[in-house]
Amino acid sequence: MKQQRFSGLFETESCTYTYLLADTDTKEAVIIDPVLETIDRDLKLIKELGLNLTVAVNTHCHADHITSTGRMKQRVAGLKSAISKFSGASADIHLKEGDKITFGRRFLSVRETPGHTNGCITLVTGDESMAFTGDALLIRGCGRTDFQQGCAKKLYQSIHKKIFTLPEECLIYPAHDYLGQTVSTVGEERKFNPRLTKSIEGFVDIMNNLNLSSPKKMGIAVPANLVCGVHDV
Ligand SMILES: N[C@@H](CCC(=O)N[C@@H](CSS)C(=O)NCC(=O)O)C(=O)O
C-alpha cells in the first residue's frame, strides 16, 4: 500500500514553513523551502526517518531568509536543488509549468504562479489534495508585490487561474504565516481571503497601499538565494 509521510516545519525568525514529503515505501523524499537556520533540525528528522532526500525545491527566490538548499547539497549525497527557470537563480533543476518532481511513486506538479516574483511556483500533489503555494497565496493574505518584479495584476490572475481552480477541499500550505495559522483550503480562501475576494481593481488598490517595510535580511538573502544560499554566513 502506498503511503505518504508529511511534515510541516517552522522557522521562527522569518516565520517560514518548510515541508517534507516522502513516499514511505521507497523512502524517497522531497523538501520544500528549507531555511539555513534550521538545516540541522531538518537533516536530523530526515535521518531519523531513514529517508533518501532527492530534491530540495524553493517555491521562489526568497527575499527574507537564506535557503539551506546549497548547504544541504554539501551534506546529502545526490541531492538536487530545484527552482523555477524564471527565478534567475542557479539550481540543478530549472522548473517550468507542468513539470513533475517525483519521489517514489508520488509526485508534485509545477504550476507557475508569478506576481509576488516572476519565478514563483505552486507545487501540487498528484492527487490534488495539497498545494504548496509559496508566497503567492498566504492564509487570508498573499505575497507582497512591491519588489522582485512583483505585479499585483499578475498575482491576482495566477491565484484565480492556477490555485482557485483546484478542488475546494485541496489543502493550502503557504511559505509563511505571521499569525500562527498552519493550513487552509482552496474553498476557504476563495470565500474568506480579504484580498482575493475583491475585483482585480480592488486587489491592485490593496496591494499598492500595503506600505510594508522591506524584509530585514533582503540585502543578504536575495544575492545568496540566487546561488542556492551557499555563501559565507
Ligand atoms: N517582516 C519580515 C518580512 C515580511 C514580509 O515582507 N513578508 C513577505 C513574504 S517574505 S518575501 C510578504 O509577502 N508579506 C505579505 C504580507 O501581507 O505580509 C522580515 O523583515 O523579514
Ligand SMILES: [Fe+2]
Ligand atoms: Fe517571498
